[in-house]
Amino acid sequence: MASILTVQGVVKQFGAFRALDGVDVVVERGKVTLIIGPNGSGKTTLVNVITGVYKPEAGKIYYAKKEEKPIDITGWPPHKIFEAGIVRTFQIPQIFQKLTVLENLLAVARGQRGEGVISALFKNWVREEEQLAKKAFQILKAVRLVDKWDMPAYLLSAGEMKLLELARALMAGADLIILDEPIAGVPIDQAHEVFKIVRNINQQHGITFMVIEHRIDIAFKYVDYVYAMASGRVIAKGLPDEVANDPKVKEVYIGG
Numbered sequence: 621m622a623s624i625l626t627v628q629g630v631v632k633q634f635g636a637f638r639a640l641d642g643v644d645v646v647v648e649r650g651k652v653t654l655i656i657g658p659n660g661s662g663k664t665t666l667v668n669v670i671t672g673v674y675k676p677e678a679g680k681i682y683y684a685k686k687e688e689k690p691i692d693i694t695g696w697p698p699h700k701i702f703e704a705g706i707v708r709t710f711q712i713p714q715i716f717q718k719l720t721v722l723e724n725l726l727a728v729a730r731g732q733r734g735e736g737v738i739s740a741l742f743k744n745w746v747r748e749e750e751q752l753a754k755k756a757f758q759i760l761k762a763v764r765l766v767d768k769w770d771m772p773a774y775l776l777s778a779g780e781m782k783l784l785e786l787a788r789a790l791m792a793g794a795d796l797i798i799l800d801e802p803i804a805g806v807p808i809d810q811a812h813e814v815f816k817i818v819r820n821i822n823q824q825h826g827i828t829f830m831v832i833e834h835r836i837d838i839a840f841k842y843v844d845y846v847y848a849m850a851s852g853r854v855i856a857k858g859l860p861d862e863v864a865n866d867p868k869v870k871e872v873y874i875g876g
């Protein structure tokens with residue numbers, strides 16, 4: 621199986637403090653890869669380095685779009701990484717609260733095609749708009765939000781807001797979606813629902829996922845591979861069962 625993302629020896633410092641201290645992670649195409657680790661272990665910093673928010677002091681990041689050869693994206697600016705197909709979601713959903721669910725999706729698509737006053741004058745604008753709406757409805761079906769298409773986003777539940785963020789990533793044409801704590805603050809039933817939807821989208825649409833999550837009791841049931849981090853390093857990797865039983869992982873989670 622080919623990798624879609626390869627993080628090699630990445631170091632990220634904040635002053636003298638090493639938040640990432642030589643991190644190696646491989647995300648396989650078509651899989652769901654989970655990154656776990658206690659607070660402050662460097663998970664979000666890793667996402668920020670991958671998505672271009674921070675430049676690493678050392679190491680490389682390679683990304684292989686679709687079936688293309690891997691390219692070095694180290695230090696690329698965030699918009700270029702987004703355009704290349706790596707799209708992230710946030711711990712606190714970054715959605716437009718006052719817009720409806722559908723408008724939230726259309727806003728992503730419009731932003732992408734660089735709409736301006738001029739483009740609105742073209743004849744094919746209406747047709748294009750219809751196609752975008754069709755695509756948006758298909759995505760809303762996939763994330764099970766289609767019944768709420770005209771609801772303002774602020775009325776959604778915590779789990780639904782996470783799903784709307786996921787829908788926006790799909791609307792943006794993501795190839796690799798990075799979910800930062802997709803079930804933080806989500807009640808248990810909905811949390812399972814979020815992961816089931818992620819799994820469906822992964823299997824039916826071939827989207828690759830890298831997921832950061834603390835609630836490992838739930839997340840482990842739905843992922844293919846796990847990396848465990850502590851103090852800016854990868855301390856274990858493997859299948860969910862292997863990582864769950866790794867003594868180093870037990871040590872950092874429950875003190876042995």
Ligand SMILES: Nc1ncnc2c1ncn2[C@@H]1O[C@H](COP(=O)(O)OP(=O)(O)OP(=O)(O)O)[C@@H](O)[C@H]1O
Nearest residue numbers: 634637638639657658659660661662663664665666
């Ligand atoms: N911009 C920054 N400036 C200084 N230190 C930072 C910065 N961002 C993160 N850190 C530090 O780097 C370390 C790793 O933080 P990070 O947010 O990546 O951890 P995390 O594993 O995502 O934690 P959590 O699970 O709580 O989100 C922490 O000690 C944090 O305080």
